[in-house]
Amino acid sequence: MPAMSALFAGIDVGGTSMKSLVVDQSGGVINHITFATRPRALSQISALATDLVAHYPSVAGIGIVVPGTVDEKNGTVGYASNLDLARINIPEAVTHACGRPTKLGHDGRGAGLAENLFGAAHGSRSSVVIPIGTGISASLHFPGLVWPGFTHQSGEIGHIPVYVDGEPCACGQFGCLEVYSSAKGIASRYEAATGISTSAAHVQELRGSDPIADAVWNKAIEALSLVLAQITLTLDPECIVIGGGLSGAGEALLRPLRDALTARLEWRTPPRLVGSALGDSAGLWGAAVLGCEASGSDAFLSWKPEPYRQQGH
Numbered sequence: 048m049p050a051m052s053a054l055f056a057g058i059d060v061g062g063t064s065m066k067s068l069v070v071d072q073s074g075g076v077i078n079h080i081t082f083a084t085r086p087r088a089l090s091q092i093s094a095l096a097t098d099l100v101a102h103y104p105s106v107a108g109i110g111i112v113v114p115g116t117v118d119e120k121n122g123t124v125g126y127a128s129n130l131d132l133a134r135i136n137i138p139e140a141v142t143h144a145c146g147r148p149t150k151l152g153h154d155g156r157g158a159g160l161a162e163n164l165f166g167a168a169h170g171s172r173s174s175v176v177i178p179i180g181t182g183i184s185a186s187l188h189f190p191g192l193v194w195p196g197f198t199h200q201s202g203e204i205g206h207i208p209v210y211v212d213g214e215p216c217a218c219g220q221f222g223c224l225e226v227y228s229s230a231k232g233i234a235s236r237y238e239a240a241t242g243i244s245t246s247a248a249h250v251q252e253l254r255g256s257d258p259i260a261d262a263v264w265n266k267a268i269e270a271l272s273l274v275l276a277q278i279t280l281t282l283d284p285e286c287i288v289i290g291g292g293l294s295g296a297g298e299a300l301l302r303p304l305r306d307a308l309t310a311r312l313e314w315r316t317p318p319r320l321v322g323s324a325l326g327d328s329a330g331l332w333g334a335a336v337l338g339c340e341a342s343g344s345d346a347f348l349s350w351k352p353e354p355y356r357q358q359g360h
Contacts, residue, residue, distance in 0.1 A: 049108070049342045052072075053106075053342060053344065054069050054071055054105060054106045055070055055109075055335055055342060056068065056069050056070075056099050056106045056147075057070075057109070057110045057112075057140055057332065058112070058331075058334055058336050059112050059154060059157070059330040061113065061180060062084060062130060062181035063180070064084055064207065065083070065091065065095070065233070066081045066328070067080050068334070069099060070157075070335050073346075073350070074351065076237065077103065077150070087131065088130045088131055089131075089135055092111060093144035093145070094144075094204040096109050096145040096147070096204055097145045099104045106338075107344070108147060108150070108340070108343075109145065109338045110149070110151075110157075110334040110338035111150070111154045111158075111334060111337070112150075112151075112157035112333055112334045113132055113220065114153070115132065115133075115153075116131065116199055116200040118199040119156075122136045122139060122151045123135065123136055123137070123151075124139040125200070135352075138150060138341075147342075149341055150337040150341035152333060153184070153199075153202070154333075155185055156186040157189075157330045157332075157334055157337065158169060158178040158186060158187075158290055158323075159175075159176035159186020159288075159323075160186070160333040161325055161352040163291065164336065164347065164350070165262075165324070165325065165332065165350060166323060166324035166329060167321050167324040167325075169324075171188075172190055173286075174188045174285060174288060175286075175288070176287075176288040176290060176329070177204070177287065177288065177290065177291075178190055179228065179230060179291040179292070180230050180293065180295035180327060180349035181230065181231045181232030181288070181292040182225050183205035183291075184202045184203060184231055186202055187201055187202055187282065187284075193292070204278070206220060206224070206225065207219055207224050207277070209223070209224050209270045210270070213227075214226045214236075224270055224274050224284045227270035228267040228270045229247075230246070230291070230293045231247075233247040233264065233293075234246050234247050234250065237250045237260060238264075240259050241259055247293060248292075251264060251299055251300070268307055269302045271304060272304060272307035275287060275304070276312060277307050279315075283318075285319065288321070288322070288323055289331075290326065291326075294323045294326055297322060301321070304320065305317070308320060335347070
């Protein structure tokens, strides 16, 4: 077990941004940084871990969450459409670089872990946590189980084809959910229609005054509600949590999404649909939990949710 003065680090690797978090035994935030993800992501991750350890020698373990198909047991990524991390043993490489035990996780499952431990899914016997950012994934939580899937590819709902003749996706398929409902997809579709480069948050703000923004946003809601209906009818979860950067839209996203999901479930009550308590920092907190576990500590079990809701946005 690490010393009581030990710190724990988490690194959340996204297609657009990379975030790091250092916390103490009680879960208090010591350091938090966000910056752009660069090409050669492994080198960037290793350099960041090394820098964290140099600045905070008491870091006892490091957790890393990444998108794609993640084999947590073997520490490898099979496929990630936005990053060059395939077939690399990431914990081995990072431990070699910084000298600290390291544990790898899936970003969506990491976010789900944090939401179930500290956030909006806490107390639910079953939940599906869906972080929406550059991509879209889902974390499936059932009593005593986080389901990674037989091939470690559970929850890759961003690549469910929602429209048979839909627009091309970076994965090589057509009509994927990410094309329409991810933050990147919303911004890209608005730019394709207007020639104006902007963010999903700005598209949301333009609703009601810009018919193109309305059309792009409504299509995002429609596509997402189709997939949520499939999830509900297949898994029947107690609650669905919408997280990631797009959850910052709040009720502007959740209200029409609840209505659309209810309309698709004519004969049954939909599950509780709520926004994340941790926002786009959920994956980062999941990574910090993995860092704590990597060190052999279960200190995360005493971390409290309330102070963290203001962190990391």
